[in-house]
Structures are given as C-alpha cells and as structure tokens.
Amino acid sequence: MRRALIIAQREYLSFLRTPGFWISLLVMPLVGMVTGLAPQMIARTEPPPTVAILDLTGLGADGPGPWLVRALARPASADAERPSDGPGRRSARDVRRSITVVTAPPAFAAARTPAEAGQAIRAYMAARPLLPDGRPLSGALVIHGDRDQLHLDLWTPRPQVAGWSDALAAPLDDWARRARLAAAGVPPGVADTLDRHLADVRNFSPQAAAGRVSFADKAPVLVAVGLSFLLWALVLTGAGILLNTVIEEKSNRVIEVLLSSASVTEILGGKILGGALLSLTTMSFWGAIGFWLIHRSAPDMLGVVGAALTGHGLVLWFGAFFIVGYLMYASIFAAIGSYCETPREAQTLLGPVMVLLTVPIVFLGATISAPDAPLLKILVWVPFFTPFLMTTRVAAGAPVLELVAALAEMMLMAAFVVWLSGRAFRSGALATEKLDPRRFLAALFRRES
C-alpha cells in the first residue's frame, strides 16, 4: 500500500507540474462554452433572411400576399407572447420576426402563373445576384390558388437551412380562416377574438414538485446527461494519461525498475489512483468554473442544479459509477500501454476500446427524451456502457434494485477486467517483441510458468 501511494503521488504530481495539464484544464471548459454558444454565435452573424412575396391569387389588396406582408411588418409588441405558447409557436414567431420582406426582383416579379414564376425564380437563384441593397435573396414565396385552397411555393437556394415554411404559413392560415369566416357571414371582430381562445396547453407530471412541469423538473435528466458526458471525458482523459505514462515507462525501461521495486498490484493500483486524483482535480476545477458561470449568469439555477444533483442520490450514484468505470477503463488502458513503446503502437489495440467508449455517447443524446426506452434499458446492462448511461436512468427515477444490480454487475466485471489487465500488464511490461494482438490475447489467459 505504501508503494502504491508513492507511485500515485508521483503520477499525480508529475502531471500536475506539466503546462499541458493546466492548458487542457482550461481548454476543455472553453471548448464546452464555444460548443454551447456556437449556434447562437452563428445565428447572430447570419444576416436576417430576405424574402420576396409573389401573390398570384389575383385577389388584390385583400389577398393573402398583402396580408402576409402586413403580418411580417407588424411590430414585435403587437405579436405578444402568451404563457401557453409551446416551443413550436415561440420558434415560429421568432423566425417570423426575423424575416425581412423585399420587393420581388423584376426577373420574376412579372410572372403570371406558378410555373412561369418557378422557372424565372429558378433561373434567378441559379445566378445568385444580389438585391439592390447588396443583400442576397434568401427566399421567394409564390402564393397561388384561391380562397378555398391556398398553395405556397417556397423557393430558397439553401433548402437545408431554411425553416421558414411554418413561420410563413401561420399568417396565411389566419388569412384563410378569416376568409372562410367572412364567407360564412361571421363579422371580422369575432375572427379577431378567436386567437385569444386558442388551447392553453399546460404540462403536468406526478414527478413535478408543484404538479405542473417546470424547468426544475426537467433539470435532473439534463444534469445527468451532462454528468455522463463529464464522466466520459474524465475516463477518457484519465485513462489516456495513464496510457501515455505507461508507454513512457515502457520505452525508457522505468517499468522494469518499478517491477523490481513493487508488485504489479501496487504499480497498477498506484497509477490508477494517481490518474483518479488527476481526474478529480479536473472535475473539481470544471465544477468550480461551472458553479461560477451559473452564479454569474443565472443564480436562480444554482438551486435547481443542486436539487437535480441530490435528487434520487444522483451525485452518489455518479460517484460510484465514476469509480468503477474509471477503474475498469484505466486498467485496460494501462495494460495496453504496457505492450507499447510508442502511441502509434497503442492505436492498434485502442481501436476496439474506443468503439466501446463511443457507443454510449451515440445513445446519450437520445436518453434526454427517452430515458425509459427499452433499448436503453438493455444497454445499461452492458458493463462497459453502464457508467455512462446509468446516470440518466438514475435521474429518470429507475428502481433502486435496478441501479444496485447494475452496479454490482459492473463491479464484478471491473474486478475481472482489473485481474486480466494485471496479467497483461506484467506480461506486456517485460515483453520485448513487436506488438502482436494474438500474443497479447494469449498472454491474458496463459498460465504463469
């Protein structure tokens, strides 16, 4: 135990003294912040979409074209938000507010039929000319049909990003509704009041503290997913550090000196402990940055996040899964490192492990909306995925028995992996031959002579 602690201390301090560790410590939160803010940053630098409207209905000033132009030109204050607005309505309203209506360019302004307009717009957009004020035309909306059935043809040079159809359709739905009501003899004043009687959608859940669902009720799963990502990053970082130190020790023969001074258990234990301390340091640092950011930007959220962390014992389960998951992956990485003198050699053996590490991340995003999905319930029983996926199950209120059983299964697997890795580590540390995956596998199960 004494030697394990000495080795752990060296592992910890040697990395703590490197500038690379502190750079990575600072870079990761920066990368996280940039990743989170990137969509907003891009949206802010994107010029407001410009849309030309071509009304071919022949209904004149009362037609849908002028109605849409008036609706889009309406000030934001006139388009009041209501508490009952769901995300769809809010999003459509935001998009609608961002659209600028421009005069249709002469190239297709004179078109008389939808086909003619389509042909002219296609030719116009292919040439990608700029509008007189220097902006590009983002889209052209051709409205045709009659009062009974409107048709909207939305032309845009970037169909993959244009999400305006719903935003543009909503005012026209309103126009069509009013037209039908007018045809039925309903006075315009009555139509104006209809919007105030839209269904008021409210979300409730038995898990919600106040009955009605708020962000605080969604926070546990979101926080759990965040923790899973954190766990994944920590395991990858910690085990990666371990891999590199073992490779260095193998290449400079220090590993032989260590083996002559301590047992394999002490060496592996010390290394894993040292790596875990580094991971904990990293986690504490990132946690402090996260706390500071939330405290600065949204102090009310601190309570919500705190409640999410303590609810269902999330933070305790996270700690348990972190310890066992890290132990499992770190010992695998150390064993791989013991067979390699260069990182390039390690890549051959790391491939399958990286696939194992990628699978839970692929599924992690989906767990936010479906933490009880049957596939997820199956995947959490695969010990290599358990630490990353089970945290979400904890937040979703999975039965304690399920959590305990999964943890127990994982601990058994971790014990087996550590045992196997210890054998591989000893064999690899003393191996001088070129790396051979078949020999690596054979060494795992060979009887010690």
Place this chain on the structure above:
Amino acid sequence: MTEPALKLENISKSYGAMTAVRDLSFEAPRGRIFGFLGPNGAGKTSTLRMVLGLVAPTSGRISVLGASDGRRVRDRIGFLPEERGLYRRMTPAQAFDFFGALKGLDSRTARRRGEALLVDQGLGHAMHKPVKSLSKGMAQKVALISALVHEPELVILDEPFSGLDPVNQQSLERLIRGLADRGATVVFSTHVMAHAERLCDKVVLMARGRKVFDGPVAAARAAVPQRLILVGQIDPERVRALPGVTGVAQELSADGPSLVVDLAAGASTNAALKEAFVQGLEITRFEAREPTLHDAFIVLTRDAPETQA
C-alpha cells in the same frame, strides 16, 4: 560458511515453445563482483528477471539473499535495467526521492546519499537538472545511483556499460568497485568482456540459454589455448611438429610473414619456443600472447548447442 548472495539450481525458463534458459546453476558469493556474460540472446536478461522475481522459472530453484523469491527481498536489491531507466522530466534529486521511497528510504536520506554519489562522480551540478538535459553517460550514472541510494546488499546491473564512452566506462567501473569494497554483491551482465576481465572475481558465461563456463576469470582464460606469434621465414610444417602445438596459421604482419601458433590448453609456451630454437627455425621475433577473456568467450560460446525445444 557464508551463504552466497545468489544461488541458482537447475533453472530453466521457457516462453511457449522457446526455451530461453536451460538447466542453469551457479552461485554468486557475497561481497564480490560477479560477471554474467554472453552474447545477445544468451538468456542473461531472462535469468536476471528470474532473480528479481519479475518472471517465475519454469523449473529449478533460486535463492536470493536467502529468499526463494527475489520479490521478498526487493528492498535489499538494487536494479539497473539496460540503458535509461529514468523519467525524462525528473531531476536526479526527484529520482533519488522516488526510487529511494519505493525501497523504504526517507526523502532526506535518499537525497543526501544520492548527492554524495553524484558529487563523487563529478556530477554535483546536475542534481536539479531534468534528466532529459543530461548526456547519456550522465543519465546512466544517475540511473545507477538511483538504484544504490538504499545501499542494497545485492546490485544487479543489466548491461551497465552499454552506450558509454571510455571515460564514463572507467568512472562506472570505479563506482562498481566501490560497491564491492563496502560489501555489496554486484552482478552485472555484459557482452563486452574487457569490463568483466577488469572487474569480476567470478564469471558465468552463457550461450544460447546454456551455461558454458562458471568460475574465476583466470580459469576461463586457462580454458582456451595460448598463442604464439612467430615472425620470420619459417616452415609451418616444422612448427606443427613442436610440442603442444594444435594449429598454425600464416599471416602477414608489419614485420613481414608470420605464423599464429595455437597451443593446447596447459601447454608451455617456453617448451615450444625452446624446441623451435633447438631446431634452428629462423625466428626474427616472437611474442607469447596471453588469451583474453574475449578469446575464452569466443571459444567457449562457439560450440554451445542450440536450446530451442
């Protein structure tokens, strides 16, 4: 009688179908310098690893400082692997701290002893410099000192002279002699015979996994024929008839034509020379060449059988 520091009895080691060491037995007496010699692939490193307890022998018995497993006495052993053996970013002071601590030494003592040895080697100025900034010779000395700070009873050095220049080799030899003088047993492996010849009290010669010689250096030299160099216009057939001669080869030296004469082990060079002069051979110059350990090594390892199973 004092128990030997190291005793191997009928040790064999196989890796799958390959036998690295076969039926090896020897003893390394306490307080002596013991050479473990052999060409690359002779089984030296495998044997040292068995002594250290890093790998278990397939068969046979080992006694290291009285223990049946080197791991039980690891705190009394100092080990230097072939080349390097240090963290590049560590300073010598940190290396003495770390490796000393693993052997149960407190930091202050480890640094004090390490610094004294470092100063003795003329490297006092390097105490706080990272190993990566030191020359290979300096780093090798630091690695060796790291293995010595806990004052081990048994010092095992795997090819300690590898890659060192003559000045550093001499300095390292002095350090090794100092270890033996203070009572430590030094076991070192090498395939450079000159070091063993100068340092060792006893050597074991290995070839292809087998022991081909075990004994004092002088005995190893005596096991190979002595050699006479005869310069002059001499008939080789008449030389072959001289007492104790086993072989004659012609060569051209700076002094003119000469003969290289091999004598049987134990044969007298004086007797052969006397008979040559009696017979009136026209010898203008002669030289009796004592066999070196290198000669012994070549002869003894040449005929060693393969150990592949």
